[in-house]
Amino acid sequence: MHLTMHKYPVQDIAWGQKTGYEQGTLTINKEELLQSLSEYEQRWGIKVTALELVKPGTSMRVINIFDVFAARARLGKGAVNYPGVLGPVSSVGTGTTAALEQFSVLAISVVPDRYNKLLDMSGFGSELTPYGEMHHLAFQAEPIDKNMKNNDYFSALKRMGLKIGTYLAQAASEAEPVQITEYTLDPRPADLPRAVYICMISSHQRSEVDEPILYGDDVQGLLPTILHPNEMLDGAVVAPYWNLGIDTYSFQNNPAVLDLYKRHGRDVDFAGVIAYVAHVTREKRARSTAVITNLVSNVLKADLAVVSKLGGGIPESDLLMIIESLEKQGVRTSGFIWSYMGDGTIYDSISANSEAADALASVGIYDDWLDLPPQTHVFGGTQVGPFTTDPNEKPVDAHQALKVCYRDICGAVSQLGASRLAMVEV
């Protein structure tokens, strides 16, 4: 596979007459954008009710964030964006794709959910997440039929976010790309250790039938499967609805894939990505571990594997089981994983224990608390919270200073390893 990425780094965004990219500024014609979406609003049953330009360093708080999308468009005749989700099923990862960089589309949900995230563009909260430094177009969309099922609404929100991204990237692609990056594993380097990335893409602790995750598939019964890294970068994977520190942007800009690509030919021979899910029955979990071990050590013949997970506790022990099993086969492993406060000590940080997992990077303590300063502007609603499970606590005005957990901040605790937040011992 050979993917050519035309990159358009966004340094400013503005409403204007013509949607397009010029000298670092993304200009958007709001009316045209809304008009282009109307066909899809009818098809998917939701209506875009508000749009907002979100800039770094401004006193702005975006709330009720459901997902974050990179703005990408596959170029050329017959190219399908997000096959299985926006178009017919085919594969991605080869061809030319236009990409708006340092920019995302934020989907705002009108369904209250404690897993929705918030994003401050100034103050301490903005320093904890890569999204604090980026430009965003945030959109809010509501069900046209008030009786729309949540799952249908969530699915429509995903599609709308991806659609807006393709619209903007398509418009930007009329300009000359600022940077062109080629993603290919060929020619294969000789004499370097073969490395794979083992990436959990869904946890069936909480998932829905018809959730579009892998080429639009809901991965309900998925056995571990091999992907070319380009497929992940080019839109094969959309984040599940259950947002425990994940988003679609971090699959499209997957930090493990990008780092292994950077090291390909220098430190490693990047042998591929294994997509797997967390199952909830003992037999299915054991089967996943066995298949992964076989794919990594016997099919891809890897020497090195880096492992990540989504979801909560079961996937933590899945990750450790995979590491144990691979180390037994002589595959050297590392992983990255979040942690909880527990009893406050370093040894009570995850729900499972394995001495084989001796190289884990931390993506942060998700349930530690922090204070956010007030913000002048709010988009995505008027009230937020409660952030605790205390039944007496009520939602509060979203402008005010807040006490939240790190996990409540969009992108701060990234189970896909995209943020620089980490737990340290003191």
Next chain:
Amino acid sequence: MSETQPVRVVHYINQFFGGIGGEEQAGTPPHAKEGSVGPGRLLEMSSQGKIKVIGTVICGDNYFVENEGALDEVVKLIEQFKPEGVLAGPAFSAGRYGEASASVCKAVQERLNIPVITGLGPDSTALETYRRYIPIVRTGTSAVDMKNSMPVMGTILYKTIKGEALTEEEQEKLYKRGLKKNVIKEKNAAERAIEMLLAKYRGEPFQTEIPMVKRETVPPAPPVQSGPIRLALVTDGGLILKGNPEGMAGGRSKRYCRIEIKDWSKLSPDDVEVNHFGYDTRYVTEDPNRLVPLDAARHAEQEGKIILHPYIYSTAGVATAIEDAARIGKGIAQELLDAGVQAVILTST
């Protein structure tokens, strides 16, 4: 005009540093002396007038670990001086002294709510248990390090009492407390994980960010196939000879005892009793065979199924440091192996 008043500190030390004597005086009960004693003088001198040792509390190492009330006695003696802070030890790598120094600091911090400090060597058995609760200065393993560690402990204690911030260098001299917080690193987590992976592959040093609990795993012994089996009885339920002639502790155990049973057909409250502060011992005191089943074992012996080892091994398994427990276990196991014992019934409480 301004004259800095020294901070008023109480120093806790053992019988050895208190100048009373060595191991033969380890049973010395807690007592207090006005002013500084032994290393306390070094503390005062090296502080250049910032620290005044108003009193010294001395307790024998054995007395402290073997008497349940010792800690309360020590804290009461300390409290009488109304100090602004307490310095214990340094105990370096000494086992009982380290346990005493650290637990005194923890109790003083909790009950008197004043700053405390102790000093322990990196292999001290008390370190893992106490570092999350109290500040502990990293010392050498023996008293040779006294002249280095005492001034550091003094400076840190003084600054803590005065509410002054520690320098980075001083922070480094304290053991990490095993607690945690969130920070922002230079690279993202995926990049750090891959960096670690390569270091591991290349045999270069790396440091995991999520440490795992390391426990010694002991594979079970294969079953004993043919009889009669040489069997021993072992317990961590605190079985002792009547009157506790060996001075066994009721918990925080540092050793085990051997009870000769060759002349007994069962355990009798006339011969044995139970000393264990971790459970309700009334029923097993009434009938010690329900703690260690000597009666049933003798029955099996009569049937020719077993040959009973002539000793019961016992300790009190509560609030015992893992390191001490492992040492006790290995000691018992070695004695049993040397005697050709093939199997053990270990009754735990």
